[in-house]
Amino acid sequence: MDTTQQAQHAGKAKILLGTLGHEAKNRALDNIIQGLQAKRQAIVAANQADLDLAAKENLAAPLLKRLKFDDQKIEEACEGLASLIKLEDPVGRILDATELDEGLELFKVSCPIGVIGVIFESRPDALVQIASLCLKSGNAVLLKGGREAANTNRILADIIDSAAVRAGAPEGWLGLMETRSDVEDLLGMSGYVDLIVPRGSNAFVRHIMQHTTIPVLGHADGICHVYVDGDADLDMALRIALDSKCQYVAVCNAAETLLVHQDTARTFLPRLKERFDEKGVEIRGCERTAAVIDVAAAVEADWATEYLDLIISIKVVDSLTEAVDHINRYGSGHTDVIVTGNREKAMRFMEQVDSADVFVNCSSRFSDGFRFGLGAEVGISTNKIHARGPVGLEGLMIYKWRLIGNGHIVADYTGQNAKAFTHRKI
Amino acid sequence: MDTTQQAQHAGKAKILLGTLGHEAKNRALDNIIQGLQAKRQAIVAANQADLDLAAKENLAAPLLKRLKFDDQKIEEACEGLASLIKLEDPVGRILDATELDEGLELFKVSCPIGVIGVIFESRPDALVQIASLCLKSGNAVLLKGGREAANTNRILADIIDSAAVRAGAPEGWLGLMETRSDVEDLLGMSGYVDLIVPRGSNAFVRHIMQHTTIPVLGHADGICHVYVDGDADLDMALRIALDSKCQYVAVCNAAETLLVHQDTARTFLPRLKERFDEKGVEIRGCERTAAVIDVAAAVEADWATEYLDLIISIKVVDSLTEAVDHINRYGSGHTDVIVTGNREKAMRFMEQVDSADVFVNCSSRFSDGFRFGLGAEVGISTNKIHARGPVGLEGLMIYKWRLIGNGHIVADYTGQNAKAFTHRKI
Numbered sequence: 001m002d003t004t005q006q007a008q009h010a011g012k013a014k015i016l017l018g019t020l021g022h023e024a025k026n027r028a029l030d031n032i033i034q035g036l037q038a039k040r041q042a043i044v045a046a047n048q049a050d051l052d053l054a055a056k057e058n059l060a061a062p063l064l065k066r067l068k069f070d071d072q073k074i075e076e077a078c079e080g081l082a083s084l085i086k087l088e089d090p091v092g093r094i095l096d097a098t099e100l101d102e103g104l105e106l107f108k109v110s111c112p113i114g115v116i117g118v119i120f121e122s123r124p125d126a127l128v129q130i131a132s133l134c135l136k137s138g139n140a141v142l143l144k145g146g147r148e149a150a151n152t153n154r155i156l157a158d159i160i161d162s163a164a165v166r167a168g169a170p171e172g173w174l175g176l177m178e179t180r181s182d183v184e185d186l187l188g189m190s191g192y193v194d195l196i197v198p199r200g201s202n203a204f205v206r207h208i209m210q211h212t213t214i215p216v217l218g219h220a221d222g223i224c225h226v227y228v229d230g231d232a233d234l235d236m237a238l239r240i241a242l243d244s245k246c247q248y249v250a251v252c253n254a255a256e257t258l259l260v261h262q263d264t265a266r267t268f269l270p271r272l273k274e275r276f277d278e279k280g281v282e283i284r285g286c287e288r289t290a291a292v293i294d295v296a297a298a299v300e301a302d303w304a305t306e307y308l309d310l311i312i313s314i315k316v317v318d319s320l321t322e323a324v325d326h327i328n329r330y331g332s333g334h335t336d337v338i339v340t341g342n343r344e345k346a347m348r349f350m351e352q353v354d355s356a357d358v359f360v361n362c363s364s365r366f367s368d369g370f371r372f373g374l375g376a377e378v379g380i381s382t383n384k385i386h387a388r389g390p391v392g393l394e395g396l397m398i399y400k401w402r403l404i405g406n407g408h409i410v411a412d413y414t415g416q417n418a419k420a421f422t423h424r425k426i
Numbered sequence: 427m428d429t430t431q432q433a434q435h436a437g438k439a440k441i442l443l444g445t446l447g448h449e450a451k452n453r454a455l456d457n458i459i460q461g462l463q464a465k466r467q468a469i470v471a472a473n474q475a476d477l478d479l480a481a482k483e484n485l486a487a488p489l490l491k492r493l494k495f496d497d498q499k500i501e502e503a504c505e506g507l508a509s510l511i512k513l514e515d516p517v518g519r520i521l522d523a524t525e526l527d528e529g530l531e532l533f534k535v536s537c538p539i540g541v542i543g544v545i546f547e548s549r550p551d552a553l554v555q556i557a558s559l560c561l562k563s564g565n566a567v568l569l570k571g572g573r574e575a576a577n578t579n580r581i582l583a584d585i586i587d588s589a590a591v592r593a594g595a596p597e598g599w600l601g602l603m604e605t606r607s608d609v610e611d612l613l614g615m616s617g618y619v620d621l622i623v624p625r626g627s628n629a630f631v632r633h634i635m636q637h638t639t640i641p642v643l644g645h646a647d648g649i650c651h652v653y654v655d656g657d658a659d660l661d662m663a664l665r666i667a668l669d670s671k672c673q674y675v676a677v678c679n680a681a682e683t684l685l686v687h688q689d690t691a692r693t694f695l696p697r698l699k700e701r702f703d704e705k706g707v708e709i710r711g712c713e714r715t716a717a718v719i720d721v722a723a724a725v726e727a728d729w730a731t732e733y734l735d736l737i738i739s740i741k742v743v744d745s746l747t748e749a750v751d752h753i754n755r756y757g758s759g760h761t762d763v764i765v766t767g768n769r770e771k772a773m774r775f776m777e778q779v780d781s782a783d784v785f786v787n788c789s790s791r792f793s794d795g796f797r798f799g800l801g802a803e804v805g806i807s808t809n810k811i812h813a814r815g816p817v818g819l820e821g822l823m824i825y826k827w828r829l830i831g832n833g834h835i836v837a838d839y840t841g842q843n844a845k846a847f848t849h850r851k852i
Contacts, residue, residue, distance in 0.1 A: 015754060019777045098799050104788060106798060113810045114780065194810040213639060215811050236833040243835035328441060350828050351445045354540065362530060362831030371839070372532060372827070373524050373849035384539045384620040385641050386812040389827045401798070401815045402776050405788030407662040409669035413797070423799035 001175075003142075003185040007192035009172030010115045010140040016170040018112045018138045022089035024168040025136055029085050031163035032132060033078045039159055040074055046151040047124065054148050066122040069152050077128040080376075084136050087375045090393045091138045099424045101413075104405040110397050112138035114194040117186045119144045119208060121200035124152040130197060131160050131174060133378055137396040142193060144177040144186055154178075187212035195396075197379060202306065217395055219382040221306045221332035222252025224364045227323040227349070229340035230263035236361060237264075237339040238271060243363040244337060246279050250308050252380060253335050253357075253367040257303060258314045259323045262288070265316045269293045272314075281310045288316035303330040320345050324352045331355060333382045335367040335389075356382055356389035427601075429611040432568060433618035435598030436541045440566040442596040444538045448515035450594040454561055455511050457589035459504045462554075465585055466500055472577040473550065480574050492548040495578050503554040506802075510562050513801045516819045517564045525850040527839075530831040536823050538564035540620040543612045545570045545634060547626035550578040556623060557586050557600060559804055563822040568619060570603040570612055580604075613638035621822075623805060628732065643821055645808040647732045647758035648678025650790045653749040653775070655766035656689035662787060663690075663765040664697060669789040670763060672705050676734050678806060679761050679783075679793040683729060684740045685749045688714070691742045695719045698740075707736045714742035729756040746771050750778045757781060759808045761793040761815075782808055782815035 001009075036043065047069040054064055096108040116139045120126045127145055134141040145153040157176040165171055177186065186193060187208065196216045198208045206220040226244050228237040244255035260268055265288065273293045276283055284302050285295035295314070302313040303326070317323045320338075327336050335357035338349040350358040357367045367390060369377025374392030381387050387395035412419050427435075462469065473495040480490055522534040542565045546552045553571055560567040571579040583602040591597055603612065612619060613634065622642045624634045632646040652670050654663040670681035686694055691714065699719045702709055710728050711721035721740070728739040729752070743749045746764075753762050761783035764775040776784040783793045793816060795803025800818030807813050813821035838845050 015750075015778050015780060018780075019774075100792070100797065100799065104792075210639060213636060215641060215809075217811075233833070239833055239835050243837050247836050247840075324441075346830070348445075350826075352441050354441060354444075355826065357827045357829065359829040360831065362829055362834040363836050365836035366526070366530075366829055366831075366834070367827075371526065371836070371847065373526065373847060383641075384824055385643075386824075388824050398810055398812075398814050400776075400781065401783045401793075403783065403785045403788055403792055404772070405786065405792075407659070407665055408788040408792070409665050410673050410789050410791035410797070411669050414673075421797065421799060 003177055003182050006142060006172075006175035006177065007115070007189050010142055010175050011192050013170040013173040014112065014114045014140040017140055017173045018091065018114075020138060020168060025089070025138070026085045028135055028164040028167035028169055029081050029132055031167050032160050033081050035159040035163045036074050036078055036128075039155065040071065043074060043152070043155055044070060046155045049151045050149050059148060063122055063148070067124070067149055067152075069124040073125050077125055080129055081132055084132055084376055087136065087393065090136070090397050095399055097426045099426050100403070100421050101408065101419065102422070104403070104408045105426065107402045107404075108399050109402055110399050113396055113398050115140045115142060115192055116396060117142045117144070117189070117193040117196040117214065119183055119186065119196065119198045119200070121146045121204055122149060123199070124149050124156055126199045127153055127156050128160065130199070130378070131157070133376055133393060133396060135164055135169065135173075137393050139396050140173045142175045142177060142186060144182050147180065150178060187214065190214050199379070215386065217381050217383065217387060217391065218379050219252060219332065219334060222254070222334040222380075223257065223304065223306050223330065223332040224253060224255045224335045224337070225257045225259055225327050225331055226255045226337045226339065226364060227259040227327070228261060228264055228268060229320065229338055229342065229345055230261040231342040231345065232261075232264060232339040233341055234264065234268050234271065237268060238275060240337065240339055240361070240363050241272060242275055242279070243365060245276075245281060245312050246310070247363065247365050249310055251365075252306075253364050254308070255337070255364050256305065256307055256312065257330070258312055259317050259326060260289070260314060261323070262316050262318055265289070265292055269314070276312065279310065281312055283312055283314055285314040286316060289314045306332070320348060324349065328354050334380070335359065335364045337362065337364050356380070429603055429608050429615075432598075432601035432603065433541070433615050436566040436568055436601050437618050439596040439599040440538065440540045443566055443599045444517065444564040446564060446594060451515070451562055451564070452511045454590040454593035454595055455507050455558060457593050458558060458586050459507050461585040461589045462500050462504055465581065466497065469500060469578070469581055470496060472581045475577045476575050485574060489548055489574070493550070493575055493578075495550040499551050503551055506555055507558055510558055510802055513562065513819065516562070516823050521825055523852045525852050526829070526847050527834065527845065528848070530829070530834045531852065533828045533830075534825050535828055536825050539822055539824050541566045541568060541618055542822060543568045543570070543615070543619040543622040543640065545609055545612065545622065545624045545626070547572045547630055548575060549625070550575050550582055552625045553579055553582050554586065556625070556804070557583070559802055559819060559822060561590055561595065561599075563819050565822050566599045568601045568603060568612060570608050573606065576604060613640065616640050625805070641812065643807050643809065643813060643817065644805050645678060645758065645760060648680070648760040649683065649730065649732050649756065649758040650679060650681045650761045650763070651683045651685055651753050651757055652681045652763045652765065652790065653685040653753070654687060654690055654694060655746065655764055655768065655771055656687040657768040657771065658687075658690060658765040659767055660690065660694050660697065663694060664701060666763065666765055666787070666789050667698060668701055668705070669791060671702075671707060671738050672736070673789065673791050675736055677791075678732075679790050680734070681763070681790050682732055682738065683756070684738055685743050685752060686715070686740060687749070688742050688744055691715070691718055695740070702738065705736065707738055710737065710739045712741040715740045732758070746774060750775065753779050753781070760806070761785065761790045763788065763790050782806070
């Protein structure tokens with residue numbers, strides 16, 4: 001089957017999948033757990049074939065690590081599925097209800113978006129996670145994984161697809177695309193695909209965002225800032241700066257730049273450097289930073305770089321305004337933190353920083369669907385429409401308007417003897 | 427100032443405009459009313475210059491009509507502004523609040539999207555309406571109007587801009603673009619413009635949707651259907667079909683195709699034809715329609731055509747399923763209606779028709795922000811994300827996440843002695 005046919009099948013399947021009951025969807029998710037556990041050996045063997053080929057092709061060690069899908073990954077995937085079963089059905093929720101006139105009632109009701117295109121690099125666990133999120137939310141899904149995980153992806157997609165169909169999902173609800181040209185095909189399918197969710201490196205996500213007119217849910221860069229204000233508790237600022245930078249460096253919500261108010265720089269920076277030195281963090285500082293502590297000189301590009309490593313850039317600023325301007329200029333609209341004891345400044349920071357997550361006196365690392373209590377995470381979005389920040393299942397949902405009347409026509413509400421609308425919330 | 431500079435100014439202005447208080451925004455709207463009324467003569471004179479030029483260039487009569495901005499249009503614009511003042515501030519609403527742990531509280535707070543690009547043909551009233559909607563919602567706006575309305579647009583933009591700045595809006599919050607190349611510039615400004623709202627013909631909107639990676643809020647076609655089920659009350663079906671087609675033909679929510687269940691065709695179609703003949707509606711029917719009433723033959727293209735005129739296509743279908751399939755295949759996802767006395771069929775129609783508005787036993791013409799009671803209408807969207815159907819001010823809003831802690835770090839919630847999150851709604 002070619003990609004267009006797969007997309008057409010998904011387009012048909014979405015209608016029935018969107019009306020599949022909550023029980024059937026949960027039974028499908030349970031079938032997937034059973035399937036993954038029953039075919040454990042075959043999955044690991046398929047993954048081993050991918051790993052062997054990747055090793056032969058000298059794939060880099062971090063890529064090999066992400067490619068690995070072993071017993072533990074299967075267990076984690078099953079845990080994720082079990083927790084997804086516990087979530088409420090996101091479909092059919094009445095978001096708003098208004099009586100327009102007697103006997104004419106309007107309901108805004110949640111429904112799936114339709115067909116989600118998922119493009120991901122390496123990690124086969126992303127396939128299980130996103131396919132099951134689509135299933136729970138009633139969306140058909142077209143999956144395009146990395147070539148290096150072809151064997152693993154094939155068996156996983158097959159288990160998920162047949163498990164769901166056995167529970168009542170329509171054939172064609174899940175399509176796996178495999179050839180290299182399929183990504184470009186998918187990006188051009190604005191008639192079939194309603195939303196694209198990319199999972200991969202910054203460069204990969206940016207490429208996707210720039211090459212499609214289909215909406216893309218996600219983020220490329222995560223250039224997060226911690227601003228230590230003049231009114232900050234410096235012990236707290238130290239804890240937060242260290243956690244934001246070092247708790248896990250290879251993630252989008254780790255801090256890349258520290259902004260320090262000039263009133264604090266002289267006392268704070270030496271203490272910070274001591275701790276960063278202990279942790280092996282390389283510091284690149286502006287001139288005013290270099291006047292206080294011994295650091296490499298930051299260049300313009302540093303302010304716009306997501307290191308994803310034990311490196312941090314530091315800039316001393318004159319004011320909250322300068323900090324906010326710097327963040328809005330160089331940041332990626334992901335997560336930015338102020339450490340301050342001043343309530344008014346905290347509020348101004350939260351209002352004026354144009355980012356998905358604006359935090360006061362806590363670590364940037366809290367920016368995460370699980371920590372936010374969303375139950376499931378579709379991704380973290382730096383979009384300005386639809387869904388922003390950590391996105392749960394609601395990111396895969398939209399709504400439709402149901403209007404139920406009893407022969408009502410617009411002509412009765414226009415002209416000289418026009419009836420009036422009641423517009424009463426119900 | 428070139429378009430890039432205008433966009434940069436808007437990008438700066440959006441930060442302050444987004445935090446402008448409700449009182450100041452309403453004062454700005456009130457200033458606009460005063461300004462429009464005080465400069466009534468100058469506006470009408472500027473518009474007359476545009477009309478004279480357009481007449482010289484032999485602009486078509488409907489275009490001339492839309493271009494006209496006279497005393498009555500000024501009055502209507504002022505009424506729109508007055509009702510906008512009465513709406514609640516859409517900025518700063520707490521949409522959700524969760525305690526993550528003691529002293530660590532998460533708030534999902536509504537905020538403006540940022541910079542809205544508005545591209546519109548002819549009608550100068552669209553400029554006043556959309557600029558004031560952006561102002562109320564705290565969004566900066568870049569406006570590109572039609573060349574034929576250049577004089578009118580210039581004076582209106584000037585009145586609105588200066589009225590708002592007098593009330594405290596930041597300079598540069600409104601930019602008017604005038605040259606022909608500005609549209610292409612605007613479509614390429616994905617770094618500056620967060621959302622595009624087009625106002626114009628189907629072809630115009632479709633062109634915009636296909637030539638930008640910036641999200642576009644709106645709709646191209648409005649191919650709306652009325653399906654008369656076998657269980658329909660035929661008097662009601664007649665009223666609804668007539669209202670949906672004839673109450674106002676030149677609008678997106680008018681019906682273009684009627685689907686009739688085979689059980690009703692023989693009794694319903696002759697009655698319908700009689701009424702359509704009275705109204706001067708041309709009917710193009712499928713073969714089974716032609717077997718019952720005397721009509722022109724519909725061709726394949728008819729099912730995908732938005733006539734915006736006194737023309738309707740009619741198809742006899744075997745079942746609800748065939749009606750739903752036809753709508754999902756040929757429709758535009760705008761508004762579709764079922765007339766039926768059967769509750770289960772009504773529900774199935776509303777669930778399976780993949781359109782923004784799915785109506786039961788009422789006219790398609792109710793699909794409208796005012797009739798829905800939204801207070802203001804940004805447009806009607808056939809998008810599958812962000813906002814769908816008639817869109818009020820909420821279509822210009824997004825949210826950010828504010829997390830307020832007291833030195834909280836992620837390290838405390840990981841590893842062996844990990845603290846647990848409370849995730850308690852507050």
